[in-house]
Amino acid sequence: MKYDYEQKILSSIDFSQGRPFQDILYVALRNAIINGTFPLGERINEKSLAIQLSISRTPVRQAIARLSKEGLVQAIPNHGVIINNISxxxxxxxxxxxxxxxxxxxxxxxxxxxxxxxxxxxxxxxxxxxxxxxxxxxxxxxxxxxxxxxxxxxxxxxxxxxxxxxxxxxxxxxxxxxxxxxxxxxxxxxxxxxxxxxxxxxxxxxxxxxxxxxxxxxxxxxxxxxxxxxxxxxxxxxx
Missing domain, CATH: 1.20.120.530 (GntR ligand-binding domain-like)
Structure with a gap:
């Protein structure tokens, strides 16, 4: 069962925009992090996102890589990618x-x-x-x-x-x-x-x-x- 915040994020993703999947995912995830929908310290599950959106993991991975460059997420060994806390x-x-x-x-x-x-x-x-x-x-x-x-x-x-x-x-x-x-x-x-x-x-x-x-x-x-x-x-x- 998905948490409420996951449902909100998934419902905000619209692939009918005619833009690359990674761009659409990047904007949706970035907005969710910045406006507080995605809890700080929460883990982003690439595989789960790809399955629920019926897409490959590649655009998900590319979107997360862009978030990482902005410092919004961080890869933790043996744990995955988590939302960075404000420092x-x-x-x-x-x-x-x-x-x-x-x-x-x-x-x-x-x-x-x-x-x-x-x-x-x-x-x-x-x-x-x-x-x-x-x-x-x-x-x-x-x-x-x-x-x-x-x-x-x-x-x-x-x-x-x-x-x-x-x-x-x-x-x-x-x-x-x-x-x-x-x-x-x-x-x-x-x-x-x-x-x-x-x-x-x-x-x-x-x-x-x-x-x-x-x-x-x-x-x-x-x-x-x-x-x-x-x-x-x-x-x-x-x-």
Whole structure:
């Protein structure tokens, strides 16, 4: 009998897309890992997947190899391939990449931004604050996402946008960490506002500093919460 998560993964695989099997499997498994459908530490059974999908093991093996290159899975001798746990080093790596890309993103925004764009950014920040004051956390998160999406649009750098969108999938796992407290969310809204002020003033140096500080604060909050959660989990195991 398959577990519920296996049924969800299998039901998400659609081979009628006209794409290579390994690509379809890779996307389905990757999404399941990133969105938490596939439990961390769980084993991927190549043979079982191939049998249940009525395909050969080759595309399954190829898809898993791509996941391994991304660090999402790991081959364990005499055990098989397992889903990697989030590590402190992976958090630091992701935020380091994010910081570099977002500095480039807002440099491009500075070159293209219009007065109308500034007004739209300011409106989003105002809506964030209103939602936060009403404790509408999910609405705040949606507005953060809309802010980032609009910045990508203004930057007009499609290749950079693709990289950031791929990275944002990983960051979804850390959202509850980086915006855990109301204090952090309020500070993040303030940081977004400061970024817009520097865009309005066309101050590239202060803009880069503000972006770097925002990402750095988000990283530190994520790391602090990650360490605290691990400590609590270990304490519970020892009780």
């Amino acid at each position: 402190l080093s992976s958090i630091k790596e992701i935020f380091r990449i994010r910081k570099a890309l977002e500095i480039i993103l807002f440099e491009a925004c500075l070159e293209n931004v219009t007065d109308q764009d500034i007004l739209h950014f300011e409106s989003l920040c105002s809506q964030m604050m209103q939602a936060e004051e009403l404790d509408k956390m999910e609405e705040v998160f949606l507005l953060f996402s809309e802010y980032n999406t609009y910045a990508m649009k203004v930057s007009n750098m499609p290749r950079l946008t693709v990289l950031l969108e791929q990275l944002s999938e990983y960051l979804k796992n850390f959202r509850s960490y980086s915006f855990y407290s109301k204090e952090r969310r309020l500070r993040a809204i303030y940081e977004h506002t400061r970024i817009i002020e520097h865009l309005r003033n066309h101050d590239s140096n202060l803009l880069a500093q503000a972006v770097e500080q925002h990402i750095g604060n988000s990283e530190q909050e994520t790391i602090d919460r990650f360490i605290e959660n691990n400590r609590l989990e270990n304490d519970n195991k020892n009780d």
